[in-house]
Amino acid sequence: xxxxxxxxxxxxxxxxxxxxxxxxxAFVYDVCIPVSAITLYHSHDEDSxxxxxxxxxxxxxxxxxxxxxxxxxxGTIMVAPFRSKPLIHQVTNVGREEMRMIGAEILASPPVxxxxxxxxxxxxxxxxxxxxxxxxxxxxxxxxxxxxRCDFSGILIVMAGTSLEIAGREARTxxxxxxxxxxxxxxxxxxxxxxxxxxxxxxxxxxR
Numbered sequence: 076x077x078x079x080x081x082x083x084x085x086x087x088x089x090x091x092x093x094x095x096x097x098x099x100x101a102f103v104y105d106v107c108i109p110v111s112a113i114t115l116y117h118s119h120d121e122d123s124x125x126x127x128x129x130x131x132x133x134x135x136x137x138x139x140x141x142x143x144x145x146x147x148x149x150g151t152i153m154v155a156p157f158r159s160k161p162l163i164h165q166v167t168n169v170g171r172e173e174m175r176m177i178g179a180e181i182l183a184s185p186p187v188x189x190x191x192x193x194x195x196x197x198x199x200x201x202x203x204x205x206x207x208x209x210x211x212x213x214x215x216x217x218x219x220x221x222x223x224r225c226d227f228s229g230i231l232i233v234m235a236g237t238s239l240e241i242a243g244r245e246a247r248t249x250x251x252x253x254x255x256x257x258x259x260x261x262x263x264x265x266x267x268x269x270x271x272x273x274x275x276x277x278x279x280x281x282x283r
Contacts, residue, residue, distance in 0.1 A: 083116035108174040119157040121180040127151040132170030138163040189226040208281040214269035226262040236275030240268040
């Protein structure tokens with residue numbers, strides 16, 4: 076007699092995938108898996124952006140498959156095509172520190188999108204996918220991107236730094252920590268400046 080399939084939940088209901096925010100275009104969560112902890116089997120069915128906040132040493136087991144152990148370095152950026160290739164799996168943290176990643180589901184394309192990628196000081200295009208472009212933003216203390224014409228909606232995920240000045244529809248200076256996620260609705264022109272004393276690094280995801 077065949078064994079029954081393991082029970083699984085949506086990634087939205089997996090306790091170690093902690094809800095951050097949702098809008099019409101994105102569902103954002105914080106993956107926080109303590110050392111030796113194991114998630115529930117859970118399903119992914121929306122294309123997703125992941126950014127590793129810590130170095131990750133994990134064991135993943137896709138439903139019905141053998142477990143696979145992998146090392147993911149801090150700062151690794153992944154775009155997973157779960158809409159066309161849904162996944163059910165569970166994850167075990169086999170490392171020596173908390174496994175932490177920011178996940179952002181790409182729910183829909185905003186009404187305004189950019190034809191061309193951003194090009195500015197401190198901004199590097201990493202990948203140009205069908206539904207998302209990803210960039211690395213790196214600013215030394217006191218450095219600025221200059222004005223960025225952001226004809227898109229997207230998310231900024233902080234990797235390093237203590238503060239960020241954003242001049243857009245309004246000017247604001249934020250205290251930030253790695254893992255902070257900031258959404259903007261476009262189109263708008265905005266400028267990022269690092270007013271802190273340490274380098275600022277972030278990943279920018281451009282919804283398409």
